[in-house]
Amino acid sequence: MKETRDRILEVALEVLGENPDAGMGEIASSAGVVRRTVYGHFPSRLDLLRALMERAVAEMEAVLAEVNASEADVSWVEFVARVWPVTHRYRVLLALRRGEHGETIHGLLGPVDELLADLVQRGQDAGVFARHLPAGLLSQLAYGAVFAIADSDRSDLGSRAATITSLLMLGVPEARAVALAPG
């Protein structure tokens, strides 16, 4: 069924998020299915990753479109707060860029990187974000902060803490960051 395929993708996102080295077997059993079935939907591990990336790009584009459709004077800070959750959801892909299929992933994920860098760049130009690092690197860093928090074994501090920290790292003064973070 098509449900199965979706469930595998969903579970793979979780499992690989926990451990990027998880094998097809582990993903399969976590999805309540046999290894062979996974290969039925995704001929190779890379195919599965590709499917994951397609979803990632799609969701990211959706969020960007949604935000762009809203008020023009939406603060960059709010923008950040909306974008990070999505990038966190697909954090595996970022982690996997250093691995075997790194080139492929880096290529397909490049546009997202550029979007984030663009975002931060505009924030810097608007004088909201600090300028001690290039925009591309700064966005990667803020991203890193988000999923470092998510990966911590404390579940009590959620996306709000991540957002505040990201903003701090981006150079937004603490008082303002705390005030702007949603939640």
Place this chain on the structure above:
Amino acid sequence: MKETRDRILEVALEVLGENPDAGMGEIASSAGVVRRTVYGHFPSRLDLLRALMERAVAEMEAVLAEVNASEADVSWVEFVARVWPVTHRYRVLLALRRGEHGETIHGLLGPVDELLADLVQRGQDAGVFARHLPAGLLSQLAYGAVFAIADSDRSDLGSRAATITSLLMLGVPEARAVALAPG
């Protein structure tokens, strides 16, 4: 010779720093030696990692002792600037905590974590660092910032940028962080 053993350790630190999944063969050839020779010095991969950890703990203790021996009113900020380089040098070990021998590594590296957490805790108590996250997590985050920068493909921005970013994330106002960072 003993040189060989040292060289292997040194090279392993680099190679694994680039790619934590690098095999014994890759480490060996990078050290200009044959795989078999590595096994001569370190019976298993885990043994090699243990040796790496011993070094890490030793160096970290040395830095802490050095700083403690200096003036009592050394600012926390300077303290941070001195500690991060060491933790960055041994970044592999942090990365490897999520892997196969994660438990072992986590155990032997725990004391360092606690030291860093302590450091940040005292910074928070002194009112220098922000309080939006628990000390332990905050120190991990600042650490993450350091080696995210080091891992970037831009070699021009070094430890100064990393320090500034760490300080920003810790909640130190931008102007002050820039002023205090060495370099």
Place this chain on the structure above:
DNA sequence: AAGTCATTGCACACTGGTGTGCAATGATGG
């Protein structure tokens, strides 16, 4: 009832990394 289709259970081949055994080589120092 018949047919379609996803899933399953096994068996298999292949790969890449790990760790070991052993004889040969070669430098170093007494």
Place this chain on the structure above:
DNA sequence: CCATCATTGCACACCAGTGTGCAATGACTT
């Protein structure tokens, strides 16, 4: 010159993960 010892070069066994082939099962449709 001789002995020692690190290093080397193979060969090997072993394991875990990947990907494939194929027949059997079972549910859902018409």
